[in-house]
Amino acid sequence: MQLDLNLLAALDALLEEGSVAGAAARLHVTAPAMSRSLGRIRRTTGDQILVRTGRTMTPTPYAIAVREQVHELLHQVRGVLAPSRELDPATLERTFTLRWHDSLVALGGPVLLAAVRAQAPGVRLRFVAESTTDTPELRRGEVDLEANANRPNAPDIRAEHVGETRLVMVVRQGHPLTRARTVTAQQYAAAEHVTVSRRGNLSNAVDDALARLGLTRRVVAAAPTEAAALEFVRGTDLVVSVPEITARTAAADLGLALLPLPLELPSAPVYLSWHQRYDTDHAHTWLRALARTALATCGAS
Known part of the structure; x- marks a missing residue:
């Protein structure tokens, strides 16, 4: 047959x-x-x-x-x-769709875009927002490359650990906590907080760490993105705990203060994820290399 x-x-x-x-x-x-x-x-x-x-x-x-x-x-x-010829980025005509965590887009996106424009002017990048639910776009080929803190479990999805970042707390300049020589867990818990959650969760790993110390905090709002949460903090006495790579840029741009988090929490990982169909795709391999460099440049290491 x-x-x-x-x-x-x-x-x-x-x-x-x-x-x-x-x-x-x-x-x-x-x-x-x-x-x-x-x-x-x-x-x-x-x-x-x-x-x-x-x-x-x-x-x-x-x-x-x-x-x-x-x-x-x-x-x-x-x-x-598949053809085995070498890739010439200068002649590449292709659109890549990337779904990155919003803080990684803000910090690593400009670096990646600049590198792509310099090497491959015919390539276009589509950064799309993270979904509130787990979605199969990587499998369906609708998303080429993801970058976030989640390591996928599906056997056909590749994941590469590209860095780590720790949580810090961010407050406005002049916030009462900025006057403390060292912020204690009790002082941290006594403040009013904003969480960052695309699903609207009002609690996270910070609350688990506080509970182990017999402490609780009052969360007054959940913001869908770190950028929104930082705006909430900017003109109030609210506190938000976010990855340091986000906070460092925000402190300069928004006039915010960074303080160490008085809790023992593991560093947050950063993963690049893609479907295995692109393992031997020369253009995708080229893009992944640029993405690694961009994330390292913005501090995910």
């Missing part, structure tokens, strides 16, 4: 997207063409692959069983057929 490798790509897209329309959009073909490919796959495998359940389509037990194998096979085929 003669096999069509295009069916492998179609099957991978169908299993990833769970719909004919989604798979068609991913492979840039029409929905009728993808429907015909699904029909050929069904005839070849003797399995329905996807079955309709109401308004959605559900993978069959066979489809679930072979999903990872299909994905790995397609990755291997692309690796074999």
Whole structure:
């Protein structure tokens, strides 16, 4: 039997997207063409692959069983057929989508953009906001590179530890805590606080550390980004605890004061994450190298 490798790509897209329309959009073909490919796959495998359940389509037990194998096979085929020539960034025409933590965008983004513009003027960068929920954009190819404190658990997502940063507290100049020779945990807990949480959480690891000392703090607000939280702090006696790489720049730009956090907390890691399909992609490898340098420059080390 003669096999069509295009069916492998179609099957991978169908299993990833769970719909004919989604798979068609991913492979840039029409929905009728993808429907015909699904029909050929069904005839070849003797399995329905996807079955309709109401308004959605559900993978069959066979489809679930072979999903990872299909994905790995397609990755291997692309690796074999991929050109091995050297990359010339000056001639590269490509758009990369990056989902970085907002503080890393603010600090490392300009450094990365400057390097990309100098080496590859045909490359464009799309920085998109972090989602409030865990999303599969890396797997679907909608995001090329992530940078945040979370190490992904999915086996097909690569993660590289590129640095560490510690938490510090940030207050306005003239805040009562700035007059203390050394801020104690009790003084810290007695202040009113702002948390930073894209999910709106009013507690975090700081509260756990305080609880171990028998202390609690009063959190009066949760801000979705560190930039917003720092604005809350700017004209009040509120306190926010953020990564030092953010706070150092904010202190200069907003006239804020940095103080050591009087708690024992582990450093926050910084990870770069991408899908394994880009392991041997020359352009993606080039971008990752520039991203590492940009993050190191802004202090994530």
